[in-house]
Amino acid sequence: MFSKVYYSVTKGPLTKVKTLCVLILFCYTASSFGQTNATKDILVKITVLKSQENFSEIDSTYINTLLELAEEQRFYNSDSLYILANQALQLGKKSNYKSGQSRAYTKLGNYYSDSGQYDKGIHNLENAYKLANEIDDSSLRLWITNDLAGEYGYKGDYAKALKLYLEGIELADVIGNRDMQSILNENIADLYVTQNDFEQAMKFFKKVKKINAEIGNPVFMAETLSNMASVYADMGELDVAMFNVNGSIRVFEKEKIMDWLAYAYEIKGKVYLKQQNYDWALYWYKQSELIHINLEDDRSEIALLNGMAEASLGAKNDSISQVYANKALNLSIKLDYISGTKDCAKILYVIYKNKGDYKKSLYFHELFQRLSDTLSRSDNQKSLTLLKTKFEYDQQKEQLILENNKALAKQKIYVYASLIVLLIFLCITFLVRRNEKTQKKLNKKLLSKQADLEQSEVHLREVNQTKNKLFSIIGHDLRGPIGAFQGLIKLFKEGEMSKEEFLGFVPKLKTDIDNIAFTLNNLLSWGQTQMNGSTTSPGITSLALIVEENIGLHSEIAACKSITLINTIAPNTITYSDSNQIDIVIRNLLSNALKFTSKKGIITIGAIQKSQYWEVCIRDTGIGMNEETLGKIFDKDSTHTTYGTNDEKGTGIGLSLCKEMVEKNNGIIWADSTVNKGSSFYFTIPKAKKEFKRSA
Numbered sequence: 001m002f003s004k005v006y007y008s009v010t011k012g013p014l015t016k017v018k019t020l021c022v023l024i025l026f027c028y029t030a031s032s033f034g035q036t037n038a039t040k041d042i043l044v045k046i047t048v049l050k051s052q053e054n055f056s057e058i059d060s061t062y063i064n065t066l067l068e069l070a071e072e073q074r075f076y077n078s079d080s081l082y083i084l085a086n087q088a089l090q091l092g093k094k095s096n097y098k099s100g101q102s103r104a105y106t107k108l109g110n111y112y113s114d115s116g117q118y119d120k121g122i123h124n125l126e127n128a129y130k131l132a133n134e135i136d137d138s139s140l141r142l143w144i145t146n147d148l149a150g151e152y153g154y155k156g157d158y159a160k161a162l163k164l165y166l167e168g169i170e171l172a173d174v175i176g177n178r179d180m181q182s183i184l185n186e187n188i189a190d191l192y193v194t195q196n197d198f199e200q201a202m203k204f205f206k207k208v209k210k211i212n213a214e215i216g217n218p219v220f221m222a223e224t225l226s227n228m229a230s231v232y233a234d235m236g237e238l239d240v241a242m243f244n245v246n247g248s249i250r251v252f253e254k255e256k257i258m259d260w261l262a263y264a265y266e267i268k269g270k271v272y273l274k275q276q277n278y279d280w281a282l283y284w285y286k287q288s289e290l291i292h293i294n295l296e297d298d299r300s301e302i303a304l305l306n307g308m309a310e311a312s313l314g315a316k317n318d319s320i321s322q323v324y325a326n327k328a329l330n331l332s333i334k335l336d337y338i339s340g341t342k343d344c345a346k347i348l349y350v351i352y353k354n355k356g357d358y359k360k361s362l363y364f365h366e367l368f369q370r371l372s373d374t375l376s377r378s379d380n381q382k383s384l385t386l387l388k389t390k391f392e393y394d395q396q397k398e399q400l401i402l403e404n405n406k407a408l409a410k411q412k413i414y415v416y417a418s419l420i421v422l423l424i425f426l427c428i429t430f431l432v433r434r435n436e437k438t439q440k441k442l443n444k445k446l447l448s449k450q451a452d453l454e455q456s457e458v459h460l461r462e463v464n465q466t467k468n469k470l471f472s473i474i475g476h477d478l479r480g481p482i483g484a485f486q487g488l489i490k491l492f493k494e495g496e497m498s499k500e501e502f503l504g505f506v507p508k509l510k511t512d513i514d515n516i517a518f519t520l521n522n523l524l525s526w527g528q529t530q531m532n533g534s535t536t537s538p539g540i541t542s543l544a545l546i547v548e549e550n551i552g553l554h555s556e557i558a559a560c561k562s563i564t565l566i567n568t569i570a571p572n573t574i575t576y577s578d579s580n581q582i583d584i585v586i587r588n589l590l591s592n593a594l595k596f597t598s599k600k601g602i603i604t605i606g607a608i609q610k611s612q613y614w615e616v617c618i619r620d621t622g623i624g625m626n627e628e629t630l631g632k633i634f635d636k637d638s639t640h641t642t643y644g645t646n647d648e649k650g651t652g653i654g655l656s657l658c659k660e661m662v663e664k665n666n667g668i669i670w671a672d673s674t675v676n677k678g679s680s681f682y683f684t685i686p687k688a689k690k691e692f693k694r695s696a
Contacts, residue, residue, distance in 0.1 A: 153194075566605065588655070
């Protein structure tokens with residue numbers, strides 16, 4: 001079942017003129033027309049027109065009114081449509097009113113389309129398009145393009161239909177006609193519905209909903225919701241279908257749009273049919289049927305009759321089903337509607353099979369199969385044609401864009417002239433806005449001062465935290481060793497310890513004093529970076545020399561623990577860095593390696609040359625770290641402290657200090673470690689530039 005999309009401008013208001021619609025022709029009276037409210041209003045306006053003293057039947061207002069009435073009669077009295085359109089055409093030719101002639105040909109095309117005479121419909125629409133082109137009426141051309149595409153769609157030439165729809169969308173974009181953008185995109189969605197490509201159809205429907213929301217016309221939205229409800233029903237999403245169709249029904253009932261209301265009732269019946277709720281399906285189909293009594297829309301009535309036949313068949317009322325199916329079959333044959341004929345044949349096949357009339361049942365089954373095969377083969381070919389046509393259209397569009405760009409290049413002189421005008425305008429604007437800019441500057445300064453105050457507040461908090469941390473370290477990590485040293489001297493001085501006993505503690509005292517000195521040095525360096533900041537002064541630095549000096553400083557500690565220190569750094573390892581800061585990094589990393597390496601362990605110091613930097617590594621065979629410890633050793637605010645293999649204790653700030661020093665020298669630092677196997681600490685440091693190496 002196809003979506004109900006009228007291939008003419010049936011959504012929203014038609015082209016407006018000063019007075020709407022038509023006069024009674026020949027022997028017609030008001031009772032000759034379909035009596036909608038719009039028709040009654042038009043007939044009243046015609047009476048007013050004819051009562052004017054200077055009335056002329058070749059006046060463009062009168063011809064336009066005839067055409068408005070013809071459009072209103074399309075689905076109520078097709079004979080009136082035909083007569084009114086012909087009369088408007090003759091009057092348009094008599095007055096040389098080409099716009100009226102074009103619209104009259106369009107109405108005749110609609111008449112032949114609705115009666116299944118598609119070739120005649122196309123012929124009249126092509127005449128209409130030629131006239132619209134002669135008078136350069138873009139809106140009229142857009143309307144006719146949509147109708148022509150619809151005719152090719154009815155004939156099954158979906159490729160031609162799609163191409164015309166796409167051309168129409170492009171024209172609608174150019175002239176900014178949002179109403180026609182909605183209609184054309186919805187008609188493309190219907191093409192994909194005929195191919196059972198519901199996913200692609202829904203993409204276009206969602207685009208249409210977005211356009212409709214921008215337009216703000218509730219009737220437009222209701223029409224789209226009805227079409228989407230039909231597709232959702234075919235997709236099996238029945239709850240969504242019911243929600244959409246109920247929303248559309250409320251609008252059509254309120255606005256009294258009877259042809260669309262009949263269609264919406266039919267879709268609601270279709271949803272119930274899919275749910276196998278045949279009683280309610282028939283109820284809503286009959287509501288639609290009551291409206292169709294006053295309509296002349298055979299194409300839409302075929303779908304309604306097939307739905308009623310299928311619902312009656314489901315309700316075990318085969319005789320009623322047969323009546324509806326036969327009526328739908330006659331209309332399908334009359335309009336040469338293959339898809340409708342196929343649906344009728346399927347229902348009649350089941351009916352005659354239930355009756356035991358196998359001869360007729362076989363006839364309709366074969367008819368159904370033949371038409372299904374025809375549509376199936378045709379649809380496969382058309383699906384490929386749709387894609388190919390869109391691809392060709394996109395290529396043509398790209399070519400047009402290139403040609404437009406060339407044309408735009410020739411118009412640069414106009415752009416330059418516009419720039420001169422713009423400069424004059426800018427000068428005037430500058431004078432007007434100067435005071436405003438001054439005010440903005442003052443506001444900006446105030447905001448800047450506020451930001452500075454906030455930043456100062458944050459800095460003060462950080463300094464206060466640093467002060468507390470320094471006092472904590474001094475209180476806990478330095479006071480203890482110094483106090484022990486004082487107690488030892490006191491015992492010796494008061495004679496409670498002999499000279500020999502005191503001398504026995506001297507090695508231990510030296511180690512404690514060295515640790516205190518090392519800790520104080522780290523504290524001073526770290527405190528400077530945290531509280532006042534430290535200046536980095538990079539220069540040509542020998543990494544090998546720094547490492548050798550630190551190995552010399554730590555050789556005694558290494559010897560006490562029988563640890564082997566291996567330096568693989570080449571003498572020509574030259575960096576561009578602050579030598580004092582890198583010295584602190586090496587000293588701390590080497591000290592940590594000695595602290596956490598057991599006796600007879602090995603510590604290796606090396607450097608790998610990269611393109612722009614040196615990658616330095618200090619690797620030990622010590623106790624290693626678990627993942628939790630490894631994850632927080634470089635944290636700035638961490639005070640995590642661990643004891644070495646000989647119970648050596650540190651402040652917990654050494655690695656944080658290393659990280660800051662490395663980063664100040666444009667490097668990075670990281671580590672990996674395995675418990676009981678050792679740790680490796682890496683950091684990068686920039687290489688000295690070649691010119692510096694030569695000057696050195």
